[in-house]
Amino acid sequence: MQTEKDEVxxxxxxxxxxxxxxxxxxxxxxxxxEKEQLEWDDDLGTETDWKEVKSKGKRVRQKxxxxxxxxxxxxxxxxxxxxxKKNNNENAQVPNRSDKQNKESENPGGRKLRxxxxxxxxxxxxxxxxxxxxxxxxxxxxxxxxxxxxxxxxVRKTRKGDILLELEDAKKGGASQIREKIGEICPNLTFRxxxxxxxxxxxxxxxxxxxxxxEEALRQKVKEFRIKSFWENSYEVKTAxxxxxxxxxxxxxxxxxxxxxxxxxxxxxxxxxxxxxxCLEYGHISIGCPGYDRSRICYNCGTEGHKAKDCNLERTxxxxxxxxxxxxxxxxxxxxxxxxxxxxxINLDRTRVAHDLLAVTAKEHKIDLAIIAEPNxxxxxxRDWVTDCRGDVSLVIFNNSIQTKVVARGxxxxxxxxxxxxxxxxxxxxxNRYEEFEKDVSELFESIESQRGEIVVAGDFxxxxxxxxxxxxxxxxxxIMELLASADMIIVNRGFSPTxxxxxxxSTPDIxxxxxxxxxxxxxxxxLDEDSLSGHRYIKFHILQKEMKPTTPRxxxxxxxxxxxxxxxxxxxxxxxxxxxxxxxxxxxxxxxAMPKKGLRKKAPVYWWNEKIREIREICTKCRRKYTRQRxxxxxxxxxxxxxxxxxxxxxxxYKSAKLVLQLAIKKSKERQWRxxxxxxxxxxxxxxYKIVTKKLRSSPPSLNMDLITSVVDVLFPSHNEFCRILSDxxxxxxxxxxxxxxxxxxxxxxxxxxxxxxxxxxxxIAIEVIPEKVKTVIDAAFTSGIFPxxxxxATLVLLKKTNKPADDPTGYRPVCLLDSYGKLMERVLLNxxxxxxxxxxxxxxxxxxFRKGRSTIMAIxxxxxxxxxxxxxxxxxxxxxxxICLDVRNAFNSASWKEIILELRKRxxxxxxxxxxxxxxxxxxxxxxxxxRKEKIIKVSCGVPQGSILGPTLWNILYDG
Numbered sequence: 034m035q036t037e038k039d040e041v042x043x044x045x046x047x048x049x050x051x052x053x054x055x056x057x058x059x060x061x062x063x064x065x066x067e068k069e070q071l072e073w074d075d076d077l078g079t080e081t082d083w084k085e086v087k088s089k090g091k092r093v094r095q096k097x098x099x100x101x102x103x104x105x106x107x108x109x110x111x112x113x114x115x116x117x118k119k120n121n122n123e124n125a126q127v128p129n130r131s132d133k134q135n136k137e138s139e140n141p142g143g144r145k146l147r148x149x150x151x152x153x154x155x156x157x158x159x160x161x162x163x164x165x166x167x168x169x170x171x172x173x174x175x176x177x178x179x180x181x182x183x184x185x186x187x188v189r190k191t192r193k194g195d196i197l198l199e200l201e202d203a204k205k206g207g208a209s210q211i212r213e214k215i216g217e218i219c220p221n222l223t224f225r226x227x228x229x230x231x232x233x234x235x236x237x238x239x240x241x242x243x244x245x246x247x248e249e250a251l252r253q254k255v256k257e258f259r260i261k262s263f264w265e266n267s268y269e270v271k272t273a274x275x276x277x278x279x280x281x282x283x284x285x286x287x288x289x290x291x292x293x294x295x296x297x298x299x300x301x302x303x304x305x306x307x308x309x310x311x312c313l314e315y316g317h318i319s320i321g322c323p324g325y326d327r328s329r330i331c332y333n334c335g336t337e338g339h340k341a342k343d344c345n346l347e348r349t350x351x352x353x354x355x356x357x358x359x360x361x362x363x364x365x366x367x368x369x370x371x372x373x374x375x376x377x378x379i380n381l382d383r384t385r386v387a388h389d390l391l392a393v394t395a396k397e398h399k400i401d402l403a404i405i406a407e408p409n410x411x412x413x414x415x416r417d418w419v420t421d422c423r424g425d426v427s428l429v430i431f432n433n434s435i436q437t438k439v440v441a442r443g444x445x446x447x448x449x450x451x452x453x454x455x456x457x458x459x460x461x462x463x464x465n466r467y468e469e470f471e472k473d474v475s476e477l478f479e480s481i482e483s484q485r486g487e488i489v490v491a492g493d494f495x496x497x498x499x500x501x502x503x504x505x506x507x508x509x510x511x512x513i514m515e516l517l518a519s520a521d522m523i524i525v526n527r528g529f530s531p532t533x534x535x536x537x538x539x540s541t542p543d544i545x546x547x548x549x550x551x552x553x554x555x556x557x558x559x560x561l562d563e564d565s566l567s568g569h570r571y572i573k574f575h576i577l578q579k580e581m582k583p584t585t586p587r588x589x590x591x592x593x594x595x596x597x598x599x600x601x602x603x604x605x606x607x608x609x610x611x612x613x614x615x616x617x618x619x620x621x622x623x624x625x626x627a628m629p630k631k632g633l634r635k636k637a638p639v640y641w642w643n644e645k646i647r648e649i650r651e652i653c654t655k656c657r658r659k660y661t662r663q664r665x666x667x668x669x670x671x672x673x674x675x676x677x678x679x680x681x682x683x684x685x686x687x688y689k690s691a692k693l694v695l696q697l698a699i700k701k702s703k704e705r706q707w708r709x710x711x712x713x714x715x716x717x718x719x720x721x722x723y724k725i726v727t728k729k730l731r732s733s734p735p736s737l738n739m740d741l742i743t744s745v746v747d748v749l750f751p752s753h754n755e756f757c758r759i760l761s762d763x764x765x766x767x768x769x770x771x772x773x774x775x776x777x778x779x780x781x782x783x784x785x786x787x788x789x790x791x792x793x794x795x796x797x798x799i800a801i802e803v804i805p806e807k808v809k810t811v812i813d814a815a816f817t818s819g820i821f822p823x824x825x826x827x828a829t830l831v832l833l834k835k836t837n838k839p840a841d842d843p844t845g846y847r848p849v850c851l852l853d854s855y856g857k858l859m860e861r862v863l864l865n866x867x868x869x870x871x872x873x874x875x876x877x878x879x880x881x882x883x884f885r886k887g888r889s890t891i892m893a894i895x896x897x898x899x900x901x902x903x904x905x906x907x908x909x910x911x912x913x914x915x916x917x918i919c920l921d922v923r924n925a926f927n928s929a930s931w932k933e934i935i936l937e938l939r940k941r942x943x944x945x946x947x948x949x950x951x952x953x954x955x956x957x958x959x960x961x962x963x964x965x966x967r968k969e970k971i972i973k974v975s976c977g978v979p980q981g982s983i984l985g986p987t988l989w990n991i992l993y994d995g
Contacts, residue, residue, distance in 0.1 A: 160196040161223040231282035232303035238271035250293040255281045373575040380406040380493045382567035392639045401432040406460035406493040421447040426458040441480045445473045455484045459492030478516045491545040501526040502541040522546045530560040535568040590791040591628045601627035602803045610807040613822035641702040653691040660684040739964040748843040753976040756931045758952040761945035777861035788853035797854040819949030825856025830960040850979040860983040874941040884986035927977035931955040937995040
């Protein structure tokens with residue numbers, strides 16, 4: 034039976050039939066533009082026919098709208114079954130849901146996209162110019178080709194200066210033909226045919242296949258190709274990426290297999306992910322992108338206003354923008370690093386060798402925090418670890434960038450605050466009576482209930498329960514389960530792997546439980562299959578943090594050991610230098626050309642670790658695995674007693690022997706290192722031995738949050754009234770001589786940390802030898818104007834923690850200011866002049882021993898002893914009484930008044946240019962601080978002389994003496 038729809042279909046031409054079918058599905062794709070195109074098409078009939086078709090389609094739609102949606106779908110399926118649509122080319126295809134989803138994923142913004150196909154790039158010919166003139170090369174190409182033979186649509190220069198010739202669209206394969214022909218006429222030119230290309234990947238090549246074999250096999254299939262990459266993985270299987278013209282790539286991929294050598298391997302097209310260059314995310318293009326606009330940001334630092342090529346800031350992830358910062362829990366513009374804390378849990382059985390191996394394991398697994406039970410008490414005292422009241426547990430931080438604070442301590446437990454997380458380390462001895470265990474555990478859970486935020490509790494409870502162990506539940510286990518239920522805590526142990534093994538016995542006394550909010554943030558909880566040289570095994574897990582885990586600041590600057598001095602000197606001589614900023618910029622440019630930047634510093638292994646010990650440890654681990662597997666196979670005899678066969682006994686002895694060998698190897702290595710250290714002390718008194726004894730071997734200072742840094746700065750750098758510099762008569766003034774600058778440069782100390790410009794003293798000395806006149810011009814201009822360069826008055830603040838103060842105490846830090854080396858050079862020139870003039874302008878007290886040449890603290894002590902002995906002379910009636918009064922000026926350097934320093938210089942009648950230079954040196958000083966998220970802040974200071982400066986101690990002596 035012929036329906037009304039079929040009548041309409043017969044009366045409409047081919048293109049109109051397609052549009053009616055689409056309208057029949059309820060979509061509204063027929064627009065006025067479509068109608069206008071059909072009216073101009075001769076094959077579609079007259080305008081009257083089209084109006085009839087349109088009105089018919091409208092009546093069909095109105096009829097369908099009256100029916101329910103389910104009834105409409107049933108009728109459509111009857112009229113046009115899906116199974117017959119593949120064989121019926123005249124019927125329209127019904128769009129399925131997957132097609133609709135794909136279209137939505139390509140256009141997430143929902144904008145209406147025009148149905149235009151992307152224009153195919155025309156074939157082109159690239160002529161390499163090399164060192165010749167582009168015009169002459171183009172004339173040579175033009176002479177080699179006749180005008181009727183080929184037609185180009187565009188001739189232009191590329192970025193590299195080569196010539197690009199684009200062919201007409203109709204000339205398919207013309208670029209290759211022209212290249213072959215013109216290559217014969219112009220043999221001295223290099224040509225490349227450019228076509229629209231695609232990549233195919235060839236997988237499964239065996240290790241013996243070479244690149245030449247792949248090329249030979251591909252030549253039999255395609256004419257033009259290029260092997261982009263060819264590599265071998267860790268399983269000795271090779272893979273190749275081939276670039277081909279698009280059509281040939283599709284044909285090759287359709288074969289799915291290709292014979293290379295004696296193997297038939299798989300070949301497939303490489304599907305490149307779509308990427309939006311507006312929001313920098315994958316899966317869609319920039320048209321209709323609903324994401325955050327990142328198109329104007331710098332790809333290096335993630336900020337706007339400049340390009341990546343001109344960026345001098347530290348590299349960060351551009352994806353972490355302000356919009357995503359709150360959602361992802363990271364700082365806007367921060368690095369895209371992992372935000373989880375890696376935790377290691379272990380009972381060390383109070384053995385030294387287990388302590389030694391803990392340091393190695395922590396470095397191998399990049400552990401941030403270690404939860405330790407039963408540490409060695411002598412090692413605890415030597416390393417100053419935080420412990421509970423009995424010395425049974427400890428928490429050790431291996432990542433210095435993590436800031437911690439002890440919040441609770443009791444019998445058998447200690448708690449530490451790590452960011453917004455509270456971590457407990459616990460140990461309850463199996464030798465204690467149940468009443469003592471109940472008392473200590475109750476105290477632990479009382480402490481847990483008093484804490485705020487998320488909580489992690491881990492340790493050795495010496496309790497058994499079916500929840501975390503295969504052993505029968507005991508009274509301790511029941512008590513733990515009751516307290517866990519009352520405190521709403523959850524066990525996160527995975528599986529029933531034993532965490533303790535000694536001889537033929539094993540159990541799971543070590544457990545980990547957390548608050549409910551952390552259950553989905555604990556990942557990779559596992560019992561490590563590595564020997565710890567104690568009866569217990571390592572437990573490792575990760576804690577996902579809401580805020581990003583801070584990382585140790587990346588070392589910046591240049592590698593001085595890779596300096597190419599001739600290149601450095603050559604670049605420096607070519608630069609125009611007239612101001613301090615130009616001098617710094619020229620030196621930095623020379624550094625970039627002459628040496629590479631510093632990379633991430635690798636963590637050094639423990640001092641006694643070597644390759645031999647690593648191999649012995651692997652053997653020990655293998656022996657333990659064999660012994661453990663054999664024990665699982667053991668059975669029981671007729672009396673129900675577990676039997677130990679000869680194989681198990683043999684493997685047990687092998688494991689014990691391997692464990693003993695590992696312990697002896699560690700002991701011998703430590704003894705050998707100790708002897709070498711003693712020999713080094715004999716050779717160098719002030720070397721490594723001296724630094725160990727005086728505890729001067731420190732790691733990088735811990736990173737602090739900005740709130741704590743601000744509070745420390747407020748305490749260490751008190752605020753004074755605003756300093757107003759009064760200019761003095763600068764005459765008479767003396768020009769700076771080159772010899773004076775050379776003398777100042779020789780006194781600069783080497784191997785010192787640089788300031789904000791990252792230029793060290795070694796490079797400044799080389800610069801003065803190479804360009805002395807240019808450096809003299811800069812320093813001379815400063816002395817003439819009486820203005821100390823403002824760029825050299827900014828210092829990087831480093832806070833060194835005092836050992837006897839808590840981490841959150843602002844007075845527990847000692848400030849050090851890192852200044853630019855060029856600024857130190859100018860300070861030295863100014864200091865030499867002040868010291869030369871000081872004896873004629875009042876001098877210093879003869880009792881002043883600090884910060885003076887030829888005097889030391891030992892001489893001051895000798896003077897005090899001499900006074901005391903002199904007072905002691907004589908009889909009981911004639912001798913005098915002597916009392917020693919010691920005063921400590923708190924925060925003396927940082928609280929020195931600038932106004933008093935200038936007044937003292939005026940009082941001593943120093944030359945006017947000295948007063949002006951010192952006043953400018955003190956005025957408008959700033960310190961730069963950086964927190965644990967690498968956010969920087971510049972803070973203005975209003976008093977004090979910088980600690981770490983060259984001029985500061987002498988100015989303090991002049992002030993104090995006055």
